[in-house]
Amino acid sequence: MKILHTSDWHIGRTFHTHSTLGHLRIVLDALAGAVREQGIDVVLVAGDVFDSSMPSAEAMTLLSDAFRTIREAGARIVMTSGNHDSITRLGFHAEWIRLADIHVLTQHSRLEEPVTLEDEQGPVHFYGIPYLEPSLIRHDYPGVELRTHEQALAFAMQRINEDRAMRAGRSVVLSHCFTADVAPSDGVERDISSGGLDLVPASVFDGPDYVALGHIHGRAQLSERVRYSGAPLHYSFSETDKLRGGWLVELGADRLGEVAWLDLPVPRRLTPLTGELDDLLTDARYAEHEGDWVKAILTDRVRPMDAMRRLQQRFTHCVALEFKPSVTAELTTASYGERVRERTDGEIVAGFLEFVRNGVGPSEYERGLVNELFVEQDVREVRA
CATH class of the missing domain: 3.30.160 (Double Stranded RNA Binding Domain)
Incomplete structure (x- = not known):
């Protein structure tokens, strides 16, 4: 089975107030083209499908169009929700679009219910872990300590692995989280937290044949079987040098096969x-x-x-x-009184300009203007 791992589409996000919908449509159309050319069977989206919990009509239309073009190209779709998504809105039509082989997994209460897809070598079970905020789910599991993201993900994986053990076939997990094995950067979609409570060790994901992660915007390989794909567009200048695309994953009859990077176009550098x-x-x-x-x-x-x-x-x-001036003024420890003592008004103004302009004093025009103003002031004081 050929699987394309993507994440963090962030449909509806702006780039410095500019809409990115047109550029994202170009990339997702290219993705559908890759599905057709590469014979990809399944496209994964590991969370943050939308950029907002209340996506616009235009964003909803773009997702609908992407669903159609990817399905027409021949791939089935499995996605889960991220911290930017509303699980209610993203999962609203999940029951009936499943009939079109589009599987949206947003419910933490149904982690043990995989999407099972078949190929000539047997079943592959896809488990989706939506973004798990401990404070929002712990009341559903009163007997389980769920104070950190690590505890929440460990609990989710325990349930998934117990279900895996009862099923024959291969398995893939989608999850939207931040692992402790990836250095933080501006390309990480992170929530405000205290003391690293949102960090999850990669070892939590031991078990499945492949783990498709989302939440950071650059690709990362934590192990041969645990990876981030990054976002399909650049959403920050800190991401300038990060490749855009997804992981093309091949599952053999009984184990993970080749994993290769698939480039997607960059509409504007x-x-x-x-x-x-x-x-x-x-x-x-x-x-x-x-x-x-x-x-x-x-x-x-x-x-x-x-x-x-x-x-x-x-x-x-x-x-x-x-x-970011190439030359900056040296700071002085002298007090303001020491700096202006026995200096004329014109010299004080010149010194101020030199200080705030990184060592560049007044131009001849500015110096003449300052002198003219002080002369006028002296004339007014004499007349008074």
């Missing part, structure tokens, strides 16, 4: 550009990035005026701006 504003606006070597999502990191010693508008005249999709 993410590119951080560093330099002084004038260089970014005029240097020919940046021409290839004019159609990218651009984050400009300006190194000018003085913050340029109207920088974003000027950048967007060349880089239409410049969406982020950071000021």
